[in-house]
Amino acid sequence: MTRFHEYLSEHFETIFRWFTILCAGTVLLIMAGMFINLAWNARLAIGEFGLGFLWSDAWDPALNEYGAFSSIYGTLVSTLIAMAIAVPMSVVIALFLVELAHPTVSKVVGSAIELLAAIPSIIYGMWGLFVFAPIMAETVQPFLQETLGLEKVPGLGRLFTGAPMGIGMLTAGLILALMILPFISAVMRDVFAMVPPVVKESAYGMGSTTWEVTHKVTLRYGIQGIIGACFLGLGRALGETMAVTFVIGNAHRISPSLYDAGNSIASTLANEFAEASEPIYLHSLIYLGLVLLVMTFFIQLAAQWWVARLKKSMGAGL
Amino acid sequence: MSDVKLPLYGEMADPTPKISVRGLDFFYGDHQALFSNDIDIAPNRVTAVIGPSGCGKSTHLRVYNRIFELYREQRVKGAVLLNGENIFAPTVKLLDLRRRVGMIFQKPTPFPMSVFENVAYGIRLHYAVSKSELDGRVEEALKGAALWEEVRDLLNRPGTALSGGQQQRLCIARAIAVEPEVLLMDEPTSAIDPIATAKIEELVEGLKGKYTIVIVTHNMQQAARISDFTAFFFKGYIIEFGATKQIFTNPHNKKTEEYITGRFG
Numbered sequence: 001m002t003r004f005h006e007y008l009s010e011h012f013e014t015i016f017r018w019f020t021i022l023c024a025g026t027v028l029l030i031m032a033g034m035f036i037n038l039a040w041n042a043r044l045a046i047g048e049f050g051l052g053f054l055w056s057d058a059w060d061p062a063l064n065e066y067g068a069f070s071s072i073y074g075t076l077v078s079t080l081i082a083m084a085i086a087v088p089m090s091v092v093i094a095l096f097l098v099e100l101a102h103p104t105v106s107k108v109v110g111s112a113i114e115l116l117a118a119i120p121s122i123i124y125g126m127w128g129l130f131v132f133a134p135i136m137a138e139t140v141q142p143f144l145q146e147t148l149g150l151e152k153v154p155g156l157g158r159l160f161t162g163a164p165m166g167i168g169m170l171t172a173g174l175i176l177a178l179m180i181l182p183f184i185s186a187v188m189r190d191v192f193a194m195v196p197p198v199v200k201e202s203a204y205g206m207g208s209t210t211w212e213v214t215h216k217v218t219l220r221y222g223i224q225g226i227i228g229a230c231f232l233g234l235g236r237a238l239g240e241t242m243a244v245t246f247v248i249g250n251a252h253r254i255s256p257s258l259y260d261a262g263n264s265i266a267s268t269l270a271n272e273f274a275e276a277s278e279p280i281y282l283h284s285l286i287y288l289g290l291v292l293l294v295m296t297f298f299i300q301l302a303a304q305w306w307v308a309r310l311k312k313s314m315g316a317g318l
Numbered sequence: 319m320s321d322v323k324l325p326l327y328g329e330m331a332d333p334t335p336k337i338s339v340r341g342l343d344f345f346y347g348d349h350q351a352l353f354s355n356d357i358d359i360a361p362n363r364v365t366a367v368i369g370p371s372g373c374g375k376s377t378h379l380r381v382y383n384r385i386f387e388l389y390r391e392q393r394v395k396g397a398v399l400l401n402g403e404n405i406f407a408p409t410v411k412l413l414d415l416r417r418r419v420g421m422i423f424q425k426p427t428p429f430p431m432s433v434f435e436n437v438a439y440g441i442r443l444h445y446a447v448s449k450s451e452l453d454g455r456v457e458e459a460l461k462g463a464a465l466w467e468e469v470r471d472l473l474n475r476p477g478t479a480l481s482g483g484q485q486q487r488l489c490i491a492r493a494i495a496v497e498p499e500v501l502l503m504d505e506p507t508s509a510i511d512p513i514a515t516a517k518i519e520e521l522v523e524g525l526k527g528k529y530t531i532v533i534v535t536h537n538m539q540q541a542a543r544i545s546d547f548t549a550f551f552f553k554g555y556i557i558e559f560g561a562t563k564q565i566f567t568n569p570h571n572k573k574t575e576e577y578i579t580g581r582f583g
Contacts (some may be wrong), residue, residue: 207413
């Protein structure tokens with residue numbers, strides 16, 4: 001045995017410990033590095049517009065006036081639509097797979113969901129533009145206008161005004177929902193599967209129906225995992241770029257109608273990076289990226305805080 | 319009274335059994351786990367079910383509230399009469415059967431909610447009660463499970479924050495809150511410490527005035543201490559059933575004797 005081998009075996013524990021610290025530390029370093037780098041490369045825009053960037057809806061490359069508000073608005077609205085559709089559907093799908101479906105059905109549908117998650121986002125984007133958007137324009141949007149439009153539902157009907165063009169905020173939200181659905185339902189399925197059978201049995205043993213066991217015990221038991229799954233989907237939806245860029249319409253506009261074209265932070269970045277000739281333009285785009293990073297960061301923090309609070313109040317198991 | 323009409327436990331208890339099992343076979347898919355089990359459960363008595371691991375004790379117990387039906391590959395043949403009515407008859411409402419036949423499991427299974435909500439859970443399922451009546455019933459159930467004094471100030475704490483023994487008594491409180499007739503206990507003390515076990519044994523003694531109790535246990539001292547009747551299971555058959563005293567002092571069957579004297583199991 002060489003001296004090196006000897007040294008290695010003698011100090012293996014210490015070396016291994018430092019190795020793990022190094023690996024874990026890298027994560028923190030990358031995180032800090034990103035913040036610093038983005039902030040540095042956005043310094044011109046930060047200096048010029050300050051925090052007012054966040055609520056200014058100007059976006060005029062000719063006058064070098066930039067504001068993030070329309071992009072932030074579009075990001076939030078498209079994500080909200082996506083979450084409002086994907087979360088309830090995922091809960092139902094996951095419950096079906098775990099509680100109700102025949103094991104074979106559960107396996108087949110489960111694999112299909114995992115495959116859905118593996119489809120690259122560019123495919124969703126192209127499909128969205130060439131297949132889904134025409135369907136939206138010809139069928140879904142006119143239908144919504146007829147049933148929920150301004151004449152039928154005052155106020156809320158404003159969401160469905162305007163020309164049914166197929167692309168726009170609503171289509172982007174729906175495509176996003178489709179994209180995050182497999183992620184959320186796959187994680188939720190695992191969460192529900194982890195609820196100990198004996199806990200469910202004792203709920204059934206009290207004379208509960210499947211529905212009662214599900215919403216009073218299983219859902220509560222897995223609440224932390226469920227919230228985790230939701231935030232995983234939320235994080236994806238906030239940052240999703242390709243598919244959204246294809247169908248959102250890419251206009252710096254804030255409109256009450258979901259049929260109108262809009263943009264999101266990610267889609268703005270994807271579209272305009274190549275055009276950013278002026279330094280202030282480029283710095284504004286990077287500033288926009290920094291805003292997205294900070295947004296996701298705080299959302300994750302909020303999620304963790306929420307889960308910790310729930311754990312304290314319910315003593316949930318997961 | 320003629321011999322034919324006498325329940326299987328003889329003359330030592332009420333002549334009308336709470337539960338009568340006749341010719342019960344049980345299958346996990348193709349594997350048969352119980353073979354023509356016959357037994358009578360005396361009302362307001364404790365019946366212990368003993369036997370080596372894997373002999374079908376829990377399987378047998380899980381027929382009484384039809385909880386096995388949650389698993390599609392499990393099925394039974396034979397009859398189980400509760401108050402003379404076959405629990406598999408189409409007229410029997412499954413959810414009501416499970417209210418009438420409560421179950422306590424090996425590990426405490428508090429639901430992920432507060433102590434109060436745990437006990438209120440079943441009451442809300444089966445009865446429409448006012449808030450004040452609910453409070454009263456929860457208190458009563460917790461007193462019935464000898465837990466009230468310990469948790470009266472912790473009602474809003476999560477059920478999982480209690481100690482193991484307290485959690486198990488919480489589960490008993492939850493079960494008795496819906497006014498069952500029978501309590502099935504599947505090795506209820508195997509996951510908790512000796513002092514908490516003693517408390518639960520004491521509780522079982524007290525509960526049998528109101529409820530009929532069937533307890534599966536691998537602890538023979540426990541069976542001897544708390545039960546009135548004992549059934550000895552072996553490889554899916556009920557080898558011997560009779561008064562606990564007789565089973566433990568003068569077993570008729572060689573296998574029973576070997577088991578209770580600790581020669582196997």
